[in-house]
Amino acid sequence: MSAAQPTVPPATKPMAPAVGPGGQLPVLSPDVSFIEIEALRSQQFLPAAKEALSALVKEQAEGTLIRPLFNWAGRNSLFPLHWGLACCAIEFAAAFGARWDAERFGVVPRSSPRQCDLMIVNGTVTWKVAHKLVTLYEQMPEPKWVIAMGNCATGGGPFRTAYSVVPGVDKLVPVDVYIAGCPPRPEAMLDGILRLEELIRERGA
Amino acid sequence: MDADEVRAKLTGAGAPGILSVDPFPGVAARVRFSPDSAAPLFPIVRDALGFPHLSTVGGIDWVERYEVFYLLWSDTAKTYLLLSADLDAKAPHIETASSTWPSANWHEREAWELVGIGFDHHPDLRHLLMPDGYDFHPLQRAFKLHEPEELEVKVRHV
Numbered sequence: 535m536s537a538a539q540p541t542v543p544p545a546t547k548p549m550a551p552a553v554g555p556g557g558q559l560p561v562l563s564p565d566v567s568f569i570e571i572e573a574l575r576s577q578q579f580l581p582a583a584k585e586a587l588s589a590l591v592k593e594q595a596e597g598t599l600i601r602p603l604f605n606w607a608g609r610n611s612l613f614p615l616h617w618g619l620a621c622c623a624i625e626f627a628a629a630f631g632a633r634w635d636a637e638r639f640g641v642v643p644r645s646s647p648r649q650c651d652l653m654i655v656n657g658t659v660t661w662k663v664a665h666k667l668v669t670l671y672e673q674m675p676e677p678k679w680v681i682a683m684g685n686c687a688t689g690g691g692p693f694r695t696a697y698s699v700v701p702g703v704d705k706l707v708p709v710d711v712y713i714a715g716c717p718p719r720p721e722a723m724l725d726g727i728l729r730l731e732e733l734i735r736e737r738g739a
Numbered sequence: 740m741d742a743d744e745v746r747a748k749l750t751g752a753g754a755p756g757i758l759s760v761d762p763f764p765g766v767a768a769r770v771r772f773s774p775d776s777a778a779p780l781f782p783i784v785r786d787a788l789g790f791p792h793l794s795t796v797g798g799i800d801w802v803e804r805y806e807v808f809y810l811l812w813s814d815t816a817k818t819y820l821l822l823s824a825d826l827d828a829k830a831p832h833i834e835t836a837s838s839t840w841p842s843a844n845w846h847e848r849e850a851w852e853l854v855g856i857g858f859d860h861h862p863d864l865r866h867l868l869m870p871d872g873y874d875f876h877p878l879q880r881a882f883k884l885h886e887p888e889e890l891e892v893k894v895r896h897v
């Protein structure tokens with residue numbers, strides 16, 4: 535959009551169609567304003583919601599509604615345990631900050647394991663902390679998942695042969711998704727969460 | 740405060756078991772003493788020499804012997820003092836300093852669990868950095884780095 539054009543279109547201007555010819559999403563021309571983009575988004579949302587709802591209605595008719603519904607709700611509102619074990623916890627914290635904003639995926643860290651269904655092991659696990667980690671995992675209600683974030687949690691990382699470090703958190707609890715990196719960037723952590731959502735959908739129902 | 744002054748004060752206070760008092764970089768002096776005389780020596784160092792603060796206790800494995808050292812700080816002289824004692828390689832042990840300097844408690848726990856130096860009459864000689872039931876002293880020279888599969892530590896469920 536060039537600076538000469540107005541940012542807000544006149545109210546009389548007709549709205550662009552939500553879905554273009556042939557079911558394709560419309561290619562936004564450069565003069566579409568932000569308000570129009572928001573309107574387009576909500577128009578695209580309505581067909582998607584209708585599709586999802588009709589799938590649910592179909593499943594209800596087949597008697598298979600509740601589990602898919604719980605699966606859908608659960609995988610879109612993963613509550614990870616709010617804790618930090620080592621340097622990876624800094625990236626974990628950054629992922630919930632303004633720049634990466636993990637909450638847009640429904641991921642909200644909770645401080646009590648009783649309210650969590652996801653444990654992100656974000657750092658080096660020492661033998662000293664091992665039984666506390668297992669206790670926290672056991673306090674989480676089912677169904678629950680574990681993400682091993684970073685090389686340390688995956689296999690001990692740079693401290694693999696150290697005398698005090700658990701060589702991989704999968705020695706203690708079952709792990710669903712491993713994220714490589716030392717530390718993984720917040721994008722990688724978000725990618726891991728999205729992979730876990732896929733995994734839950736595949737396993738679910 | 741220099742090594743001569745430390746030596747003169749120790750002699751004046753009748754400190755037992757002093758083997759040598761030498762200059763040492765970064766501290767007023769390095770005092771080597773016999774481990775048998777640790778119990779009467781520590782209060783003399785604290786009160787007669789004026790070193791009320793114990794910064795750290797450490798142990799070193801020199802293969803043929805162990806060494807335990809104490810780093811002390813004096814608020815009045817604004818200087819450090821190093822005490823050190825050579826210990827037997829087979830069963831290294833020394834009297835605890837925690838009845839003289841309470842801050843020795845955790846430092847001695849750490850020196851015990853990592854280097855394997857025993858501290859007699861310690862009030863609470865438990866593991867500090869390692870889980871209970873950890874059977875190794877990992878900073879001893881004889882300790883081999885383990886392949887992860889070999890290092891079997893039982894996880895205690897609470």
Ligand code: SF4
Nearest residue numbers: 621684685686716717
């Ligand atoms: S993987 Fe790297 S950044 Fe993460 S906890 Fe281990 S050492 Fe720290």
